[in-house]
Amino acid sequence: MISVKGLSKTFHTLSGPVHALKNVTFSVKAGEVLGIYGPSGAGKTTLLRCLALLESPDSGEIRLDGKNVLSVSGEQLRQVRMKIGVVFQGYNLLFSRNALGNVMLPLEIQGFDKHKARNRASTALDMVGLSHRKDFMPSLLSGGEKQRVAIARALVTQPEVLILDEPTSALDKRTAESILELVQGLNRSTGITVLVVTHQTDLVGAICSRHISINHGALAAPGCNDVYQGTFHEQALPAAPIWERQ
Numbered sequence: 472m473i474s475v476k477g478l479s480k481t482f483h484t485l486s487g488p489v490h491a492l493k494n495v496t497f498s499v500k501a502g503e504v505l506g507i508y509g510p511s512g513a514g515k516t517t518l519l520r521c522l523a524l525l526e527s528p529d530s531g532e533i534r535l536d537g538k539n540v541l542s543v544s545g546e547q548l549r550q551v552r553m554k555i556g557v558v559f560q561g562y563n564l565l566f567s568r569n570a571l572g573n574v575m576l577p578l579e580i581q582g583f584d585k586h587k588a589r590n591r592a593s594t595a596l597d598m599v600g601l602s603h604r605k606d607f608m609p610s611l612l613s614g615g616e617k618q619r620v621a622i623a624r625a626l627v628t629q630p631e632v633l634i635l636d637e638p639t640s641a642l643d644k645r646t647a648e649s650i651l652e653l654v655q656g657l658n659r660s661t662g663i664t665v666l667v668v669t670h671q672t673d674l675v676g677a678i679c680s681r682h683i684s685i686n687h688g689a690l691a692a693p694g695c696n697d698v699y700q701g702t703f704h705e706q707a708l709p710a711a712p713i714w715e716r717q
């Protein structure tokens with residue numbers, strides 16, 4: 472479903488070039504939960520930002536459903552962006568909007584009318600178990616609840632892929648596990664493809680059907696992404712349709 476080939480990205484800084492991604496090649500199957508492991512500074516967030524089309528790589532190719540997404544623009548780019556939901560590290564919620572308002576935002580940006588945006592946002596908050604917190608401002612939410620709002624906001628465009636950057640790093644173990652359980656439940660019930668970036672491999676590994684490892688901008692070992700691990704690898708991938716579209 473996603474195919475990444477020869478992806479490279481160098482940042483030019485005052486202290487010299489930083490090779491954040493070096494010739495990264497891997498693919499992701501529809502419906503799987505792929506872990507992207509690596510220590511701090513490995514290039515994980517840069518990879519995620521490239522996949523989410525928020526950063527342009529210097530070279531390489533990213534294909535989504537066979538289409539080279541790095542060459543699209545305009546309306547096509549808008550369509551591709553809708554297919555990818557991102558949960559950023561640190562939630563990135565707007566503190567001036569309540570939970571519902573935060574979740575509505577991507578749809579407002581896409582030009583949806585308010586009524587439809589509100590209904591969809593409300594459904595997304597139900598999906599993450601936060602229907603009782605719709606009117607709450609972020610400052611009144613716990614860390615786990617903020618993470619759920621961020622996940623709902625990523626889901627509101629009904630994406631095919633959900634990408635999460637270090638979703639558990641700011642949470643205590645029990646809350647982290649409940650977030651991972653939620654992500655796994657969403658994967659199983661909707662068939663959404665999940666990419667989860669983490670350095671907490673023990674914790675997050677429990678929901679990954681497969682992983683790749685990245686260090687110093689490069690995949691750690693050729694073939695490492697063929698190694699299946701975790702406890703759920705024998706389960707059949709959920710069947711299409713990916714979403715019950717409204």
Ligand SMILES: Nc1ncnc2c1ncn2[C@@H]1O[C@H](COP(=O)(O)OP(=O)(O)O)[C@@H](O)[C@H]1O
Pocket residue numbers: 482483484489490491509510511512513514515516517518
């Ligand atoms: N915008 C940027 N400008 C300069 N250097 C950057 C930028 N973003 C990331 N880097 C550098 O690229 C490398 C990889 O960073 P990152 O992708 O954030 O790693 P990770 O998410 O695995 O911790 C690091 O050395 C980081 O300092």
Ligand SMILES: [Mg+2]
Pocket residue numbers: 515516517636
């Ligand atoms: Mg990072």
